[in-house]
Structure formats: C-alpha cells, structure tokens
Amino acid sequence: MKLKRREFLKLAGATGAGLALSQLGFNMRSLEAASKECRIHGAREYTSICNFCSCGCGMICHVKDGKLINLEGDSDHIINEGALCSKGAAMYEVPNSDQRVKTPLYRAPGSDRWEEISWETAIEKVAQKIKQVRDETWIDELHSTDAMSFIGGAQNNNEECYLFTKMARAFGVTFLEHQARV
Numbered sequence: 001m002k003l004k005r006r007e008f009l010k011l012a013g014a015t016g017a018g019l020a021l022s023q024l025g026f027n028m029r030s031l032e033a034a035s036k037e038c039r040i041h042g043a044r045e046y047t048s049i050c051n052f053c054s055c056g057c058g059m060i061c062h063v064k065d066g067k068l069i070n071l072e073g074d075s076d077h078i079i080n081e082g083a084l085c086s087k088g089a090a091m092y093e094v095p096n097s098d099q100r101v102k103t104p105l106y107r108a109p110g111s112d113r114w115e116e117i118s119w120e121t122a123i124e125k126v127a128q129k130i131k132q133v134r135d136e137t138w139i140d141e142l143h144s145t146d147a148m149s150f151i152g153g154a155q156n157n158n159e160e161c162y163l164f165t166k167m168a169r170a171f172g173v174t175f176l177e178h179q180a181r182v
Contacts, residue, residue, distance in 0.1 A: 040070050047074060051153075052087040055079060059088065068095050134171055142174075149175035 003011070043062035050057040058077025062070035071092040075082030084091075094100070104122035105114040117125075130148070137147035150168040152161050161178075168176055 040064075043069055050084070050088040050091060052085075052091070057084060057088055059084070059091070068092060130171065138172065144172040144174050146174060148173050149177065152176075152178040 040062045043064040046061045046063060048059045048061050050059055057080035058074030060072050060074050061068055071089070073080055073082040073084040073088070080088075103116045104119060106117045106122070106125070107114045133147050134145050137145045139145060148171065150164060150173055152164060156164065165176060
C-alpha cells in the first residue's frame with residue numbers, strides 16, 4: 001500500500017484524534033489493573049531470577065494448577081527494575097513448551113536415533129564415563145587430569161558454584177571456566 005504525504009498526514013491526524021477521544025470517560029489504570037487481576041486470579045505468585053545470562057534480573061511468576069500462566073519483570077528488583085530482555089520474556093515458553101524434553105535421551109554410538117532412558121541409567125552412564133576418562137588420563141606427578149574441564153552457568157548461584165568447584169577439584173580437574181558475559 002502506497003501512501004502519499006497528504007494521505008499519511010490525514011491518517012496520522014485521525015489516529016491522534018481517535019486516541020485522544022478514547023481517553024474521555026475511561027480510567028485506563030483501573031481498567032488495566034482489573035484485567036490483570038482477572039488473568040491471574042487464583043494463581044500463586046513466586047519471585048525468581050532469570051537464568052539466561054549472568055545479570056540476575058528479577059521475575060515475578062504466577063502459577064496456577066502447576067502451570068506457569070504469567071511471567072513479568074519484577075519492578076522492585078534492583079537490577080532490571082521490571083524490564084526483561086527478549087530472552088527473559090521468552091522464558092515463559094521454557095516450562096510450557098510441548099517440545100520440552102522431560103526425560104534423559106541416549107544415542108548409542110553409531111546410532112541415528114535417540115531413545116529415552118531412566119534418570120538412574122543416565123546418571124550411571126555419566127559417572128562411568130567420568131571415571132573412565134579420569135583413570136585413563138590421570139597425571140601422577142600433578143595429581144590431576146587435563147582431559148576434562150568444567151564450565152559454570154549463569155543459572156547457578158554462589159553456593160552451587162562452590163560445590164561444583166569442590167567436585168571438579170576432587171576429580172582432579174584443573175580447567176574451570178564460567179560462561180558469564182559481565
């Protein structure tokens with residue numbers, strides 16, 4: 001659709017007048033508050049921290065019947081003051097996605113398909129592989145291995161990072177890194 005300059009000015013003026021008239025007699029704040037209350041009525045409110053980057057933005061989550069129904073920035077949070085980036089706003093889809101993987105998947109060597117396995121089997125496979133790699137690459141003089149590394153994530157809190165570091169050092173890992181971009 002091509003608009004000439006005059007047509008654009010007429011359209012912009014009509015839109016402005018319409019918006020100005022739409023405010024007559026309506027209290028938009030109370031209307032917005034009432035619509036928000038209806039949407040989250042009966043939901044439990046939780047505060048959380050965004051897990052995508054290491055900024056630590058605050059979020060308010062509303063959960064009803066075990067399902068996340070609303071997610072918004074926490075206006076009382078010191079870091080983001082209610083704003084969320086596109087990744088934080090898209091966090092709503094993480095627990096609600098029908099594509100979310102809920103059980104461990106395993107692809108055998110040479111196979112072209114994934115199969116579901118139990119959590120116990122998955123943990124056992126990971127533990128066996130860690131032990132195998134550690135034993136095969138152990139350097140006696142250094143009491144360590146250079147075949148493994150650990151990387152931390154922004155969703156880990158300080159206490160978890162401390163425990164991961166202790167575990168990595170117990171395995172003899174010397175390469176520890178973090179993915180934070182701050």
